[in-house]
Amino acid sequence: MATIILSVLIFGGAGVIVYRKIKNGASCEDCDCGCPVKEEQSK
Known part of the structure; x- marks a missing residue:
């Protein structure tokens, strides 16, 4: 139950x-890290 x-x-x-x-x-744009979503948006 506790779990x-x-x-x-x-x-x-x-x-x-x-x-x-x-x-x-x-x-x-708020994130400085590279992520697949960011790479896809820049295309």
């Missing part, structure tokens, strides 16, 4: 963080 609660908290927290990033309009 289920812990996993919900972890994945829920990660989901909230990802949602806030998307909602704030974070784009690939």
